[in-house]
Amino acid sequence: MAAEKTTIFSPETAARFDKLVTIYPVKRSALVPMLLYAQDDIGYISDAVVAEIAERIGITELDVRNVLSYYSMLRTKPVGKYHVQVCTNISCMLRDGYATLDQCKKKLGIGHKETTADGLFSLEEVECLGVCCWAPVVQVNYDFYDQLTPEKLDKVLDDYREGRGKETK
Incomplete structure (x- = not known):
């Protein structure tokens, strides 16, 4: 055997x-x-x-x-439980992608390729998530959130923090 x-x-x-x-x-x-x-x-x-x-x-x-x-999607360092990727490519940029990124930075208290102290969130600015017609777009792990406003983005992040995100259901 x-x-x-x-x-x-x-x-x-x-x-x-x-x-x-x-x-x-x-x-x-x-x-x-x-x-x-x-x-x-x-x-x-x-x-x-x-x-x-x-x-x-x-x-x-x-x-x-x-x-x-x-391949940029392959990581050699641990990320947070919820890996938040913010698209800032042209379509998202034209529809406030940088403001979306800035809001994530402020709300989470971290910058690009950083992880929150509790290990819950990591943040990354990415080149394209492939859903340009619904910009601005954020991906949390494998879940997409599109046509974001500051209020919608805050709710998405709050839901994950409270264990109510799409992936936690």
Whole structure:
């Protein structure tokens, strides 16, 4: 009987990885999906994540790090429980995207790529969230909030702080 592999990932994520490497003609093609799933599972891409994924795919850690450094949506540092991304690309900028970002900074008391002391929120200015026609837009983890006004934004953040955000239901 073969020894069971030890892993830093949840059993669900480890099983997903085992399947991913079988559905691509080249194992390396599973790298970006694996990094995204790992980030969801662990919270960020740590050195241990890099090492295990490299081993699972049969590539070097440097190969993993090269891909990791290319994609801005992959994080190498922990973020808050609620990762708030504010779009300031052209459509959002023209509809007060910078004011939305400034309001988030003020309300949360943190700046770009910072995390609140309680670890609840992190904030990031992003280039585009892909919903330009409903600007300005904020994404909290995987939930979108569009056509924001200062009042709507405050309610969104208050709801997450009180455990009533979309993701908490």
